[in-house]
Amino acid sequence: MKAIVIADKKLNWVDNEDPDCKDNEVIIKVKSTAVNRADLAQRAGLYPAPPGASEILGLECSGIIQEIGRDVVNRKVGDEVVALLAGGGYAEYVSCPEVQTLPLPKNINLSDGAAIPEVFATCWLNLFMEGNLKKGEKVLFHAGASGIGTAGIQLCNIFQCESYITAGSEEKVEFCIDLGSSAGTVRLENSFKSFKDLCPSGLDIILDPVGANYFEENLNNLAIDGRLIIIGILGGVNGKINIGHLLMKRQKIIGSTIRSRSIEVKGKVMSALHENIWDHFEKKIIKPIIYKKLPIKEADQAHKIMENNNNIGKIILEVF
Amino acid sequence: MKAIVIADKKLNWVDNEDPDCKDNEVIIKVKSTAVNRADLAQRAGLYPAPPGASEILGLECSGIIQEIGRDVVNRKVGDEVVALLAGGGYAEYVSCPEVQTLPLPKNINLSDGAAIPEVFATCWLNLFMEGNLKKGEKVLFHAGASGIGTAGIQLCNIFQCESYITAGSEEKVEFCIDLGSSAGTVRLENSFKSFKDLCPSGLDIILDPVGANYFEENLNNLAIDGRLIIIGILGGVNGKINIGHLLMKRQKIIGSTIRSRSIEVKGKVMSALHENIWDHFEKKIIKPIIYKKLPIKEADQAHKIMENNNNIGKIILEVF
Numbered sequence: 001m002k003a004i005v006i007a008d009k010k011l012n013w014v015d016n017e018d019p020d021c022k023d024n025e026v027i028i029k030v031k032s033t034a035v036n037r038a039d040l041a042q043r044a045g046l047y048p049a050p051p052g053a054s055e056i057l058g059l060e061c062s063g064i065i066q067e068i069g070r071d072v073v074n075r076k077v078g079d080e081v082v083a084l085l086a087g088g089g090y091a092e093y094v095s096c097p098e099v100q101t102l103p104l105p106k107n108i109n110l111s112d113g114a115a116i117p118e119v120f121a122t123c124w125l126n127l128f129m130e131g132n133l134k135k136g137e138k139v140l141f142h143a144g145a146s147g148i149g150t151a152g153i154q155l156c157n158i159f160q161c162e163s164y165i166t167a168g169s170e171e172k173v174e175f176c177i178d179l180g181s182s183a184g185t186v187r188l189e190n191s192f193k194s195f196k197d198l199c200p201s202g203l204d205i206i207l208d209p210v211g212a213n214y215f216e217e218n219l220n221n222l223a224i225d226g227r228l229i230i231i232g233i234l235g236g237v238n239g240k241i242n243i244g245h246l247l248m249k250r251q252k253i254i255g256s257t258i259r260s261r262s263i264e265v266k267g268k269v270m271s272a273l274h275e276n277i278w279d280h281f282e283k284k285i286i287k288p289i290i291y292k293k294l295p296i297k298e299a300d301q302a303h304k305i306m307e308n309n310n311n312i313g314k315i316i317l318e319v320f
Numbered sequence: 321m322k323a324i325v326i327a328d329k330k331l332n333w334v335d336n337e338d339p340d341c342k343d344n345e346v347i348i349k350v351k352s353t354a355v356n357r358a359d360l361a362q363r364a365g366l367y368p369a370p371p372g373a374s375e376i377l378g379l380e381c382s383g384i385i386q387e388i389g390r391d392v393v394n395r396k397v398g399d400e401v402v403a404l405l406a407g408g409g410y411a412e413y414v415s416c417p418e419v420q421t422l423p424l425p426k427n428i429n430l431s432d433g434a435a436i437p438e439v440f441a442t443c444w445l446n447l448f449m450e451g452n453l454k455k456g457e458k459v460l461f462h463a464g465a466s467g468i469g470t471a472g473i474q475l476c477n478i479f480q481c482e483s484y485i486t487a488g489s490e491e492k493v494e495f496c497i498d499l500g501s502s503a504g505t506v507r508l509e510n511s512f513k514s515f516k517d518l519c520p521s522g523l524d525i526i527l528d529p530v531g532a533n534y535f536e537e538n539l540n541n542l543a544i545d546g547r548l549i550i551i552g553i554l555g556g557v558n559g560k561i562n563i564g565h566l567l568m569k570r571q572k573i574i575g576s577t578i579r580s581r582s583i584e585v586k587g588k589v590m591s592a593l594h595e596n597i598w599d600h601f602e603k604k605i606i607k608p609i610i611y612k613k614l615p616i617k618e619a620d621q622a623h624k625i626m627e628n629n630n631n632i633g634k635i636i637l638e639v640f
Binding site: 212230241 | 531532535550551552553556557558559560561562563564565566567568569570571572573574575576577580581
């Protein structure tokens with residue numbers, strides 16, 4: 001099969017070995033994959049694939065089931081699916097555990113489906129399973145116009161939570177507010193403007209891909225019983241903390257990645273998505289926000305768009 | 321009634337107003353109360369009583385129900401109970417919500433019962449409700465010979481978890497190991513010796529009353545998916561954190577106090593104790609570890625014992 005291989009710092013669409021299908025796995029003929037920040041970090045050598053995972057980039061895809069392992073019970077050859085991958089999506093074929101696939105939602109076309117798994121699974125895991133988000137609570141999404149931000153805002157809409165955002169431009173802030181966010185601000189150079197005016201009672205959850213640069217201000221903006229959930233370190237790793245404030249406000253700081261989790265946990269997240277939000281895709285209440293689609297051969301160009309923070313929502317790479 | 325009142329930095333047993341009984345409350349004729357670190361902090365002006373709570377010291381007691389509010393359903397006058405209090409235990413009478421009382425366990429005498437509520441409730445809340453402790457996991461208790469440490473070690477024994485401890489002397493370390501702890505070390509001046517040799521896989525939960533002085537070493541010793549639960553700041557508040565490690569190891573830092581929680585949460589904790597561990601008291605599998613009993617008039621002396629870290633387990637103050 002063809003797959004993206006990194007050589008001379010470039011992404012090349014070249015011949016590669018076909019994936020094996022383990023007993024609990026399916027092989028998917030990939031229709032589309034999508035770009036994630038983790039792909040850029042992996043490409044730069046900063047985020048190696050977890051043990052046992054494909055070295056090929058790509059944490060999600062849509063496609064058609066081509067083969068099933070002997071223990072597979074709920075998927076059959078020919079099914080249109082979307083899948084959360086530990087890697088391998090930038091390819092013609094990819095293997096993944098059955099439990100990490102879901103049927104393509106009705107009313108979503110197969111190509112668009114590739115924009116769903118990673119960001120909705122990340123939001124579900126962190127907001128509901130780690131963060132125990134409750135109706136009426138207030139959530140701040142940094143990078144509100146990212147794939148994760150646009151998924152999170154929509155989840156807040158349907159679960160009757162308020163969302164707030166920061167983003168890199170006025171245009172992005174407006175987009176997020178149109179999507180349902182209560183308020184937002186353009187981020188500052190290495191920090192963000194306090195939300196104490198916009199949200200005086202404090203934020204119940206902050207979903208943060210930035211890390212150190214935002215750390216102190218995040219904690220300043222967190223409500224009593226608030227949860228700061230860190231999912232990235234784009235702004236560095238060295239943070240300072242007033243442990244007394246954390247204690248007296250009963251706050252939590254949670255480090256959370258989805259890629260390194262067990263198949264069992266990923267399966268639980270995907271089941272929860274199927275049970276709780278698939279219906280909302282099918283009724284067109286929510287949708288993946290897609291910025292652009294490029295052919296897989298233009299993966300380099302797609303990465304540049306994300307590097308330059310030009311996208312609002314997801315960037316799709318089309319394989320066939 | 322008589323109660324302890326702070327004057328000239330001393331604890332004086334003097335006349336004070338009787339407590340009121342609200343509809344959801346009971347009045348307890350206090351047999352005994354017990355000393356907690358929070359009492360010392362409150363006395364020093366560092367830890368004010370939460371809004372609405374009694375200004376009198378004392379976060380737990382045992383005693384006999386003297387009066388019940390009109391909405392009380394599960395307690396009656398004459399019942400022997402133990403109670404988790406928001407304050408007011410250093411007195412002849414104290415009011416508290418019905419749900420924060422439990423019947424005295426069989427085989428525990430009424431005076432000893434006062435040593436149960438605060439430390440077992442704190443451990444239950446933090447290990448199981450906040451920390452989601454699972455069978456087979458490893459827990460580190462700093463101040464292992466404290467009331468909380470000795471309660472926590474015993475909870476680990478009955479729920480098939482391994483416990484490790486630090487303590488202020490070899491004698492205390494030995495006491496904890498006799499009580500069921502797997503291993504322990506004498507604490508260093510402003511830190512503690514790494515547990516990497518004693519527990520190479522890392523600790524799943526660390527219950528920490530120290531804060532800043534132990535913060536970095538706590539995080540170094542925490543396993544993947546580990547939870548650092550901070551319940552005190554005896555060693556300062558200014559901490560440094562490597563957010564990248566927190567992220568890649570999917571760790572949590574949880575600030576947790578019990579005193580400021582809602583009556584509802586406290587009621588849930590007490591119900592859980594009743595359901596899960598009361599039977600173990602009654603079968604003499606666990607017991608409150610009591611260092612010394614003094615008359616309430618000698619509360620000053622009792623505080624000095626705790627200030628000097630001389631106690632192993634709880635210090636009881638007897639009222640009648």
